[in-house]
Amino acid sequence: MSHLVAPSILSADFANLQRDIEMLNKSEADWIHVDIMDGLFVPNISFGFPVVKAVKQHATKPLDVHLMIVDPDRYLNEFKEVGANNISVHFEACIHLHRTIQKIKELGCKAGIAINPHTPIAHLNDIVEDIDLVCMMSVNPGFGGQKFIESTYRRIHELRLLAQTRNPNLLIEIDGGVNHENSLPLLQAGADVLVAGNAVFAAADQTAAIKELKDVSPTTKMV
Ligand code: DX5
Ligand code: ZN
Numbered sequence: 001m002s003h004l005v006a007p008s009i010l011s012a013d014f015a016n017l018q019r020d021i022e023m024l025n026k027s028e029a030d031w032i033h034v035d036i037m038d039g040l041f042v043p044n045i046s047f048g049f050p051v052v053k054a055v056k057q058h059a060t061k062p063l064d065v066h067l068m069i070v071d072p073d074r075y076l077n078e079f080k081e082v083g084a085n086n087i088s089v090h091f092e093a094c095i096h097l098h099r100t101i102q103k104i105k106e107l108g109c110k111a112g113i114a115i116n117p118h119t120p121i122a123h124l125n126d127i128v129e130d131i132d133l134v135c136m137m138s139v140n141p142g143f144g145g146q147k148f149i150e151s152t153y154r155r156i157h158e159l160r161l162l163a164q165t166r167n168p169n170l171l172i173e174i175d176g177g178v179n180h181e182n183s184l185p186l187l188q189a190g191a192d193v194l195v196a197g198n199a200v201f202a203a204a205d206q207t208a209a210i211k212e213l214k215d216v217s218p219t220t221k222m223v
Contacts, residue, residue, distance in 0.1 A: 004030035004193040005213045006064050006173070009055065010046060011144045011197035017051075020201070021058040027207045028214040031064040031086070033175070033195045035144075036079075038069035041093050042142035049082050056083030064195075066114055066175065068141050069093065073100050080107040088112030088135040088173075091119055101130050112173070116141065117149050121158040128166045133193070134159060139176030144197040148177030153189045160190035180212055187218040 007029050012020040024032055034055065037046040056063060062085035069075070072089040073096075079087055087109045094100045097113070104111040113124065114135035124134065136155060139146040156172060163170040173193035174186050183194055194213055203209035 001192070003187055003191065003214075003216075003218075004171075005210055006031040006033040006193055006195045007200040007210060008033040008035055008144065008175075008195050008197035010035040011201035013201070014047075017055065018058050020206075021055055023206055024210075025058070025060045027210040029061060029210050031062045031193070032059050033197075034063050034065045034084075036065060036067050036069060037142060041070045041090065042068045044142045049078055052079070052084070053082040059083075062086065064088075064173075066112075066135055067093075068114070073103065076100070076103055076107060080109060084109055086110040086112055086133065088114045088133065090114045090116070090141075091123060092116055097127060098130065101127065114141070114175070117151065117155075121155055121162065124159070124162065128162055128170065131167070131170065133171035133173055135173045135175050135195075136191075137176055138174050138178065141176070145202075146177055148179070148182055153185065156186065156189040156191055178213075180209075183213055183216045184218060187216060 035046050037044045039045040063083050064086040065079055065084040066088045070093050087104045089100055091113050101111045110132040112133040112135050113131055116137050138148050138152040171192040174191045175195040178194050178196045179199040200206050200209045
C-alpha cells in the first residue's frame with residue numbers, strides 16, 4: 001500500500017475554512033486530520049463539535065479525528081455524529097483503554113491510539129491487536145509548527161516490529177513536525193500515514209506541498 005497523507009487543519013485559515021477544505025478535496029490528500037484540544041490534556045484549546053460538523057459538510061475525504069482530551073469516552077458518540085471516520089484517543093488519557101477502543105469500533109469508526117513521545121511503545125503490547133492505527137506523536141501534543149523529535153525513528157522501528165507479528169495491517173501515523181525533509185526517512189522507517197499542518201498550510205502552493213508529500217517514494221522499508 002502506498003502511504004497516506006493527512007493534512008492537519010489546525011494550521012488552516014479558520015476565517016476561510018470552507019476554502020481550505022475545498023483545496024484539500026481537490027488535492028492528493030487522503031484524510032483530513034482534525035485536532036481536538038481541551039486545554040486540560042494539552043495546554044491549548046482548538047475547536048469543538050460545531051466546527052467539525054461544518055468541516056464535514058464540505059469535506060469529501062475521511063475525517064481523521066485526533067482527540068487530545070481527558071476522558072474521551074464522554075464524547076465518542078458526538079464525534080461520530082458530527083462526522084468522524086477515524087477516532088484516535090490518547091493512551092495517556094484513558095483508564096479503560098480497551099473498553100474505549102471497543103466503543104469506537106462499535107460506532108463504525110477506525111480506532112486509533114495516539115501516543116506521546118515519552119510513552120514506551122511496549123505499553124501497546126496488549127492492545128496492538130485491537131486497533132487500526134497508532135498516531136505516534138513526534139512532538140509534544142498541543143501546538144502546530146513544532147520541531148520534530150528525532151527519537152521517533154527508533155520508535156517507528158519498534159512499533160513496526162511489534163505490529164509485524166501481532167497486527168500486520170496496523171497503520172502507523174506520524175503526527176508533528178513532518179516536512180519535506182523527514183518524510184522519506186519516516187516512510188523508510190515504516191510509517192504509513194504522514195500528518196502535516198505547517199508543512200502544508202504555510203506553503204505558498206498548498207496543493208503542491210501535499211503532492212510533494214504524496215510523491216515521496218521509499219524504495220526499501222528498513223524494518
Ligand atoms: C499537534 C497536533 C498535530 C499538529 C501538526 O498537537 O496533533 O496534528 O497539527 O502540526 P505540524 O505538522 O505543524 O507539526
Ligand atoms: Zn494531531
